[in-house]
Amino acid sequence: AQSVAQPEDQVNVAEGNPLTVKCTYSVSGNPYLFWYVQYPNRGLQFLLKYITGDNLVKGSYGFEAEFNKSQTSFHLKKPSALVSDSALYFCAVRDPADGNNRLAFGKGNQVVVIP
Amino acid sequence: EPEVTQTPSHQVTQMGQEVILRCVPISNHLYFYWYRQILGQKVEFLVSFYNNEISEKSEIFDDQFSVERPDGSNFTLKIRSTKLEDSAMxxxxxxxQGRLGYEQYFGPGTRLTVT
Structure with missing residues (x-):
């Protein structure tokens, strides 16, 4: 069964500094990987995904993520954080070899961008 | 931009009562899902629904739960006899599903409180 680990509970970063949110995954086959963001009182908003191809994927709001198969990681990055990036970030994985549609989520990381 | 909507935003019910949570998925989408997040825990998959039937369900989705698409727009989750541990978002x-590596679009959630 697929699973995701987000090892940090909270990530604090100064505005303008690079932001990294870590994610590692476990699947039996090749993964489909996703990042979602949740702002207060809002649903999960899709940021970006990796399916195949270039290991560096770009998404909404200037975010990008790098798929690293050898390290089974899919860390989310932003070169220069904004205060408005403060939110809860979720990594999720789907294993297409499972033949099912479910997403397995990590526990989420609270990102706090300090002005 | 099309959005998934959910009603109500917050539902308070007494233990043993039935609740129905409502969702309006994005109009041209074919697959529908319910997830839940108990406070402080991971987002967990409950069920997926396609072509008017359940395509997959998790071990959480027991006989107390049911889903329905009563018309062309709504998708509902019913909990027949709520328990305290059903309190969650x-x-x-x-x-x-027509696109490979599709992403799932989430609604804002319904906070269910069972007292």
Whole structure:
């Protein structure tokens, strides 16, 4: 069964500094990987995904993520954080070899961008 | 931009009562999902629904739960006899299965409080 680990509970970063949110995954086959963001009182908003191809994927709001198969990681990055990036970030994985549609989520990381 | 909507935003019910949570998925999507997030825990998959039937369900989705698409727009989750441990945020999602590596689009959630 697929699973995701987000090892940090909270990530604090100064505005303008690079932001990294870590994610590692476990699947039996090749993964489909996703990042979602949740702002207060809002649903999960899709940021970006990796399916195949270039290991560096770009998404909404200037975010990008790098798929690293050898390290089974899919860390989310932003070169220069904004205060408005403060939110809860979720990594999720789907294993297409499972033949099912479910997403397995990590526990989420609270990102706090300090002005 | 099309969105998944959910009603109500907050539902308080007494233990043993039935609740129905409602969702309107994105109109051209074909797959529908329910997830839940107990406070402080991971987002967990409950069920997926396609072509008017359940395509997959998790071990959480026992006989107390049911889903229905009563018309062309609504997708509902019913809990027949609520328990205290059903208190959680319930998210509805939908996706366009026609594209490989589809992403799921989430609603804002319904916070269910069982007292």
């Amino acid at each position: 319930y998210f509805c999602a939908s996706s366009d």
